[in-house]
Amino acid sequence: MALSTQLHVVTGKGGTGKTTVAAALAMSLAGRGKKVLLCEVEGRQGIAQLFDVPPLPYEERQIAVGPGGGEVYALAIDPEAALLEYLAMFYRLGRAGKALDKFGIIDFATTIAPGVRDVLLTGKVYEAARRRDGNRFAYDAVIMDAPPTGRISRFLNVNAEVAGLAKVGPIRRQADSIMQMMRSPQTRVHLVTVLEEMPVQETIDGITELTSDRLPVGHVILNLVRPSMLSVATREALSSGSLKTATVATSLRRVDLDAAAAPALIAGGTAHLERQRLQDGQREILEDCGRPLVELPLLSDGIDLGALYELAEQLKELA
Template identity: 65%
Template sequence: MSQPWPSRFWPTQCRLHIVTGKGGTGKTTVAAALALALAEGGGRVLLVEVEGRQGIAQLFDTAPLPYEERSIAIAPGGGEVFALAIDPEQALLEYLDMFYKLGRAGKALKRFGAIDFATTVAPGMRDVLLTGKACEAVRRTASDRPGRAFAYDAVVMDAPPTGRITRFLNVNTEVAGLARVGPVKNQAEAVMRVLTSPQTAVHLTTVLEEMPVQETLDGIEDLRSAGLPVGAVLVNMVRTAYLATGKRAAVSAAAEKRVAALLKPYGVDTAEAGALAVLGREHAERLTLEDNERRVLEEAGQPVVELPLISDGVDLGGLYELAAVLTAAAGGPEE
């Protein structure tokens, strides 16, 4: 089997999967499940976090992640997921050592507060370092994997929310325009070559509600305008439909007496039957609203994948369940 496995939802050569989404849509959960799915069948995947929330560590029930690539999960079929919480200060020190050979001098700058100044005050510097580190992992060649060209078969980024994802990814274009020559310009241009190529797909996480769906549509339009490759729309926390489409109209206020009559032989009184009828009507109304949001998403022209609501909360077992859904929907690894 070769990795990464081809999918109906992204180009065969795609190796950087950027997952964004409005707050509350389960963006980090979806990113983690996608990393497990991509590692299935023997792949090696790096899951990176850029917001400093340690959400990945909480999902996998591990200690807070250091600025170090650490194995956190084994995928079905023997694959492996590594995780990295990218720290802008550490990334800048690494950058200074790599391109300017500062070494100890860079650490001295940190002691004097210059590193903190650069990552918090310099416009866009923090985002440049975060995207740059992720792209470095994508390009890194393999030294310990016979027969494999790259250190990681795929990199999954738990990225900032939809409202600022385009600016976050496009900041290297601005930096390349400001720096006329030298390593800064070369690095920024190299990062943008990865981000705008078929190696990258930006996936948008949403739920079937009006505001998140609208923000997803706006995000798709912004990404397209910036020349950034849009991947799949990942609809998270989809509830089970207990009413078929053709039967929803029958669940109405007029049906309450009929429901009461049907349930009376089973010891259900009128008040309880009425409450059940109300729940049924509300469920039917919600399903109708969700269907409307589905149609809106489908009109955007991107592949749509639905992930089920895990009612007890997402633990490690839940992540594997979601990963299996993603694998099945995308076509799965080659045998």
């Protein structure tokens, strides 16, 4: 049976704001009336902080309502809890599974075989995406706040991770089913970056690796983009060096401001112009990556629920 639930995997280099983007995408989908599950797999409780709710347990709970009447549910996926659930589902262990946890077997299993840990984390996302509520899927879309770009391909490519651990059996079958979903036309892996050299290069490397593993790359989201605060005339004057301290000082006096601030203003304007040039250069590099780009502005007042609504408007193309 084909999956109709959309799966959006959001990754990015640490510090680029991938959790914020994942949350904003959830709000964008909810704004279209969709029921969305937003999952995190790294145990950082970043979703709870963004939505200003208590730390998320290992259960799905509603955390927001979109302007279009859609609902956002959230889930913090814990590998130990997922393994207990897995043992109960496939091996009917029930209480025996909890007994194993007391002896530390679960921690041992997920540490000694990290491939199993990734199967458990992605497996829970798989279960949520294929779960049905009557004659329809329980969620219209599932969004995963995934690990950083540097290990996203390995994390999603669970078949390769368990190849040496399980040739047959439930774990192998689970991995095969997960890979079918990950490579489905309904899945997209979105990469979040800022317009700086290292994150941009990691994004390009991530696209290459994901494509090599036949994992479907979606959009590249340019986050924290600084808007230009200079007029065209001011940019040209700063670039040519024709904007003199005396000219700026005169302008300051005309509006009853301290003329002594003129050198600092010119230095600040020059630094801002250089940052814009660096941004433009990195944007040009990404324009050749073969994937559609979406820009999100740097919000000076920080991120709260209102900011998520604002960013959600910019992500309608993904939704």
